[in-house]
Amino acid sequence: MRQLSRRVLAASESQTLSIAARAKQLAREGHDVISLAVGEPDFPTPACVRRAAIAAIEDGKTRYTEASGILELRRAVAEKFRTEHQLLHASEETVLISCGAKHSIMNALHAICNPGDRVIIVAPYWVSYPAMVVLAGAEPVILETTPASGFKLQPEQLRAALDSRTACVILNSPCNPTGVMYTRHELEALAAVLADHDCYIISDEIYEKLTYTRQHVSIGSFEQVAHRTITVNGCSKAYAMTGWRIGFMTGPAHLIAQAAKVQSQDTSNPNSIAQYAALAALEHAAADVEHMRSCFEQRRQLLLDLLGVVPTVRALPPDGAFYVWLDIGALLTEQRTSADIATELLERYYVATVPGEAFGMAGYLRLSFATSEEHLKRAVERIVTYLASLNS
Template sequence: MSLNHQNYLSKKAMDLEPSGIRKFFDVAASMEGVISLGVGEPDFITPWNIREVAIEALQDGYTSYTANAGLLELRQEITAYLQRRFHVEYQAENQVIVTVGASQSLDLAFRAILNPGDEVLVIEPAFVSYASLVTMAGGNPVRIATKEENGFKVTPEQIEASITDKTKAILLCSPNNPTGTCLNKDELTAIASVVEKHDLLVVSDEIYAELAYDQEYTSFAAIPGMYERTILINGFSKGFAMTGWRLGFLTAPSEFISVMIKIYQYTTMCAPYMLQLGAIEALRNSSDQVEKMKQNYWRRRNFTVQSLNKIGLECHTPGGAFYVFPSIKKTGLTSEQFAEGLLHQEKVAVVPGNAFGASGEGYIRCSYATSIDQLQEAMNRIERFLLSLEVKESDHLKQAK
């Protein structure tokens, strides 16, 4: 008798939706000549000085475990970096954990604070893993849809209207993935007043903090009264071009950290020793390279937004990260139809907006973390695809007559 394996699997795990980003990336990877504007990954190689330190560390035999929370030297550099860049002060000894990517930081945060049935407000469009991470931790994600006419910015009124007696926390991501929206100090302060009024926590994903273009970045933990209520998530993947290193970190009041470190002990133990040494070098001596990459992204952002608007896809100017989120509603296609058609007809990979929640329907996410030449060619192909849709619509109307 054959075994029905589904009878032995977790229903919660089976019910998780697969990543809409990976779906299109996997298809694109199997095709030749594809320009990928899909996966959110810097096209820059990790700066050499960082790689060199990690290589030397491996050669010198730094291959053992570290403290669960990470090397104290690295945690000290993290706290100095946060103080220097974002004016928030943490204690390296008991308020920092070095994690295997910022995604693990999010997982630790939710598992530490959520009891079954607790609600977390998730601002959408949102990164694909947010709601699933809340669910896996036993909580219930409550989605708040933002709108293009408001720059995809959540309002305090929207947050207040979504709060119930089960609401435990709000998950913020600024600059946002996928929209690139960046909340300024006044907007964060207005949200903070709601947080304090309703005695909530905030999990603040600040992984794109180094890539805020038009204003000085404000960390949510720096807003008056929010330090004690904030679990701050950050890492090295985006700003330092270290995605494959899988190094993130979280900072929070020590009471939260003491619980998270227990979870970490039983799941991961620690981040790799030699990579942590590379991260120390990143924080100490790589600000110039980070700034150069940021300036490149800024130029690409401006080019991509201007190009998309020129060819007829309305696109707001994102304040940070390396994504644009243009509307494709005028085509009459769903986000998935548009993305599939563009991929197969013109070999350009984008992510359908509904991968980031229902409010993302009618949009696509394009990453401009690629060269200007590639972006130019991608824009040409997208324009050609739009023209083909107009021809098909014209032929359809003629046949209808």
Template sequence: MPVSRVASRFAGIEESPTYAILDLAAELRARGESILDLNGGEPDFDTPGHITAGGTQALGGGFTHYTPSRGLPALLEAIGDKLLKDNGLSVDPARQVIVTPSAKHALFLSVMTLLGPGDELLIPTPSWVSYPAMARLAGAEPVFAPLSTDNGFRLTRENLEERLTPRTRALLINNPNNPTGNVLTATEAEAVAEVARAHDLFVITDEIYEKVRFRGEHLSIAALPGMADRTLTVNGFSKGYAMTGWRLGYVAAPEDVSAQMLKVQQHTVGCAGSFVQRGGISALTGPQEPVEEMRAAYEARRDLLVEGLSGIPGFVCPSPDAALYAFCDIGGTRFADPAAFTTWLLREAKVAVTPGFAFGPGGERHVRLAFATDPKTLGEAVDRIKTAMERL
């Protein structure tokens, strides 16, 4: 047999399951078809003007060179202030925070620093598609803790503990959750903390949808008793500030862990973009009204989409607490396989959605539809889906 031309670490890593839908959508568009894309989660709003001004002023002033690997001191301070005010976390920004080119890279730093060969990362699912791949790239093994529709995909201590092994090193918690839109309750957050404390585990929390929240209080696990020294808090600017293309995030971690994470940063990307970080300073220290205006618009779009889909026989679409997605159970339709349904829907209704199995065990029978687009498009998508289902 021929010797593989790439490292063995890629053996267990596949391309995202969503790419089949993306490829088919591109093929249909190339034929002139009108495709409505509810597949992705990119805000359709422009970045607020005062943030853009911060970045462009930095560019115009020649601020285009390297920054300290940890990040600009002013941005680190702004992040520290934000964490204290919004999350109840008291950190030393100069020693516990790292600014990264995207929250995704902050997650990668976290996983690469904590995990190695033989370790396991426990991931409650459904969850974001890249978590398992990151664990495998670190040489570790993702272990799934499937949540149930019976209790609305809610975490319990029992559900987590029954998947623990002596090799479990950390838990990865997405709060608010993509794709379900759940916000952790106080009971759930304490269950995570109890498991981590009892079994001496780290917790990585992905809080990128914190500012796109419609119900419930945002609870950062690092703020709970005994959790500051074992929790890595990841956040960023993409969703709340409509800054996806800026690629800007951060991670707050215990000082000893952060020191090792900085090595990964230095030997991979070096630092986040200089003028991009200036935009981040403007985001955190400038007016927050645009964030609330976008959040309110998403809430109205959520209601429009969920109400419309809930009127289609066979669809069960709970109203999400947060994030940018409706996660609908299609088990009541004639389609038992979400992959077959998404392909059929794209061909028959010209609407692109994401099959639930892409988000891991527990996502079966579901599809994810993003409402990060304008109300007119959402209304037309609902009409197309309804018409296609009526033709069956």
């Protein structure tokens, strides 16, 4: 039989989605599964957003829109990028609305990558980056961070990795899975390195509104790299709108135009109703976002407190997002990897977590606190029971 696309065959499937599927299957079989594997807020979409969607349906806003997104939303996103992120070049012409931030990143990679190009990804990384780079026909180059560097890319490490084949560097702050955020000073140092190299930067800032320790800074606001940075954001995490599929980006006009062309030939416009809902989110849901953020902050503290008294694991306090990156190195043996531990926790103790392997760094578990305090308490109780069983 004729071989299928080598590019597609080479791309991996999302491990987080497969764990979520297994957790759902166990729950369907009647097990009391607690999922700390989820990558989405557990809050309902804010009421003002839901109402705007219903109004859009009733008003007949149910047809194709401009492929790049409705003008009102592009204007609102450009305004957000200019005022909240100091991305001074953002305008209705340089904003592209897509079907989720994932789609934004994929469109950007399609516009950037040629065969033989390399794209730098920082590990631990969001599960989808390597596969997306492969699908865009380029080669992922993984730069591993360490606990000693706070899981942050170091300027000299970046400099050593950049070469003539590097087409793009993907940065993610706040980071999924570690929750780590780069400071202004750290981003300035990375921007100084990137200023000497002719490549693009994709800055994935999808968790920008969910922060606990410091203010978010966009690398695209720095003059040296502003003309080569694509800043990605969206509605999924901040507004509890994962299912609505609205993401957006801004970047250099010539690149956004090509990314828009990809989208127009691929999916056409994002869902018209969701676009009107996203507009309401940007304009009216700030108080809802703050409510969700402060709930996440409380849960973050609860989870850190619960894990803090467990001697064999070490939790990294996250600056942002809704994940705790748990060092379980002390539990590993030649026969027991972090993937094995995640499997045992799910299959025997019905707690779903995601092993570090999914993010390119074994020896860790990612625990999501996008679930109730009650669930967090019961999940940690089960984890403690499991750990005790390892010693007995």
